Amino acid sequence: MQETPTLPILNIISGSREVAADGQETFVATSTRAAETNRKGKVYVETYGCQMNFSDTEIISSVLIGEGYGTTDNASDADVIFLNTCAIRDNAEQRIHLRLQQLKGLKRRNPKLVIGVLGCMAERMKSALFEKEKIVDLIAGPDAYRSLPQLIELAETGQKAANVFLSLEETYADITPVRREGVSAFLSIMRGCDNMCSFCVVPFTRGRERSRPASSLLDEIKRLSDEGFKEITLLGQNVNSYLDETSTVNFAELMYRASLVNPKMRIRFTTSHPKDISEELIDVMAERPNLCKFIHLPVQSGSSRILAKMNRNHTREHYLEKIAMIKSKLPECALSTDIITGFCSETEADHAETLSLLREVRYDYAFTFIYSERPNTPAAKHFPDDVPSDVKQRRLSEIVAVQRRISDEIHRSLVGKVFEVLIEGNSKRSAEMWMGRTDENRVVVFPKAAQSAQAGDVVRVEIVEATSATLLGKQAL
Numbered sequence: 001m002q003e004t005p006t007l008p009i010l011n012i013i014s015g016s017r018e019v020a021a022d023g024q025e026t027f028v029a030t031s032t033r034a035a036e037t038n039r040k041g042k043v044y045v046e047t048y049g050c051q052m053n054f055s056d057t058e059i060i061s062s063v064l065i066g067e068g069y070g071t072t073d074n075a076s077d078a079d080v081i082f083l084n085t086c087a088i089r090d091n092a093e094q095r096i097h098l099r100l101q102q103l104k105g106l107k108r109r110n111p112k113l114v115i116g117v118l119g120c121m122a123e124r125m126k127s128a129l130f131e132k133e134k135i136v137d138l139i140a141g142p143d144a145y146r147s148l149p150q151l152i153e154l155a156e157t158g159q160k161a162a163n164v165f166l167s168l169e170e171t172y173a174d175i176t177p178v179r180r181e182g183v184s185a186f187l188s189i190m191r192g193c194d195n196m197c198s199f200c201v202v203p204f205t206r207g208r209e210r211s212r213p214a215s216s217l218l219d220e221i222k223r224l225s226d227e228g229f230k231e232i233t234l235l236g237q238n239v240n241s242y243l244d245e246t247s248t249v250n251f252a253e254l255m256y257r258a259s260l261v262n263p264k265m266r267i268r269f270t271t272s273h274p275k276d277i278s279e280e281l282i283d284v285m286a287e288r289p290n291l292c293k294f295i296h297l298p299v300q301s302g303s304s305r306i307l308a309k310m311n312r313n314h315t316r317e318h319y320l321e322k323i324a325m326i327k328s329k330l331p332e333c334a335l336s337t338d339i340i341t342g343f344c345s346e347t348e349a350d351h352a353e354t355l356s357l358l359r360e361v362r363y364d365y366a367f368t369f370i371y372s373e374r375p376n377t378p379a380a381k382h383f384p385d386d387v388p389s390d391v392k393q394r395r396l397s398e399i400v401a402v403q404r405r406i407s408d409e410i411h412r413s414l415v416g417k418v419f420e421v422l423i424e425g426n427s428k429r430s431a432e433m434w435m436g437r438t439d440e441n442r443v444v445v446f447p448k449a450a451q452s453a454q455a456g457d458v459v460r461v462e463i464v465e466a467t468s469a470t471l472l473g474k475q476a477l
């Protein structure tokens with residue numbers, strides 16, 4: 001990003017690629033930097049949850065900088081502290097309650113400090129959050145970020161400030177996000193979700209589905225390419241139902257056009273819904289080399305009975321047909337998924353179907369979750385959360401064990417093969433090693449060779465060793 005040395009520096013606490021596509025509440029702090037003026041005070045933002053939230057934090061930064069706010073990477077130095085939150089599972093919210101407890105000391109030392117809760121948890125709890133957490137001065141839902149400057153001003157007068165209005169139109173299309181410098185950028189192409197999976201709080205926290213116009217997305221992709229980004233991930237809760245109503249560009253067409261902007265730039269996407277993923281998209285992915293051969297396709301359960309109860313609008317058989325179509329057209333494509341274990345009324349037979357589906361599909365990776373009842377969702381209203389927690393736990397371990405063996409086998413089968421790896425930076429373990437990703441989204445760690453390479457370069461790497469978690473390589477000629 002642009003840095004202006006004479007001005008203070010923006011530090012938005014943000015997350016790295018280790019935050020999973022699926023909404024895991026992993027928090028990894030890194031800095032975003034941009035020019036800013038600090039006229040109105042300093043803001044500190046912490047982001048939790050899915051990549052969509054991380055992308056939203058970049059929009060929040062842009063709104064605040066535009067209004068003359070500065071920021072800091074030091075919470076104790078801030079005039080305003082924002083937590084951009086996730087509500088997908090109860091433990092995501094518990095983390096925020098804990099964090100708010102920790103912030104009490106800062107508020108005591110500086111009573112003028114404004115503490116705000118943004119994002120999905122703010123939207124879910126609305127003003128009840130003010131009652132539960134007395135130190136919260138401001139709440140803003142995912143469609144309310146343009147009003148943050150006014151909300152801060154209101155909170156500074158000592159009033160509780162809230163905007164949890166959900167919009168039918170807001171896509172923040174005209175706001176250029178403040179991104180941290182790097183190899184890889186995220187771009188929200190749509191917001192909200194209309195699917196109403198019975199377990200899921202997202203339709204209530206992020207509202208109705210709406211797509212950002214294709215022309216503004218393609219302009220931004222061009223700008224990102226000019227700025228030197230090497231990889232872009234298109235984000236949405238259900239990217240397959242992307243539709244620019246004015247130009248009738250659908251997701252397959254958007255991917256096609258995105259791939260032409262810079263044929264050397266990798267394009268990824270997440271998340272897909274099995275009922276909407278189209279043959280047209282897979283054909284476009286097969287045709288265009290820079291569309292990455294990796295699909296995250298959440299299945300949630302292997303049992304059609306449970307899928308119906310989850311209101312997923314697909315059966316096990318439909319899902320497996322889609323997988324067969326993908327495998328026949330894109331044999332090299334890697335797959336990952338999300339699984340919820342212990343959903344209401346899940347039996348041992350249902351669970352066995354999930355295990356058998358894992359064996360049948362052979363995903364590279366699965367994100368596995370214990371069902372967490374979310375207040376006011378259809379499942380919470382209509383079905384008892386009746387699988388005992390020790391049973392949920394045991395089923396989760398069985399799922400993890402089966403998947404680990406499959407990941408391990410897939411990884412071992414890659415030993416001896418050579419892949420084009422986009423270097424993202426130093427490996428976490430050693431500055432002597434690079435960490436990068438293959439087209440199929442597999443992480444590879446390899447020693448820095450004598451010849452100079454740098455983050456952002458694509459190099460050929462031969463896989464020499466593999467475990468279920470890591471691929472170790474060496475640079476090939």
Ligand code: 5AD
Binds near residue numbers: 022200300340372373
């Ligand atoms: N309990 C557990 N996991 C959930 N997910 C969504 N809602 C819940 C819930 N109530 C999981 C799904 C989804 C991922 C983002 O989070 O697997 O795909």
Ligand code: SF4
Binds near residue numbers: 193194195197200
């Ligand atoms: Fe939630 Fe289902 Fe929408 Fe995904 S598709 S965000 S699981 S309602």
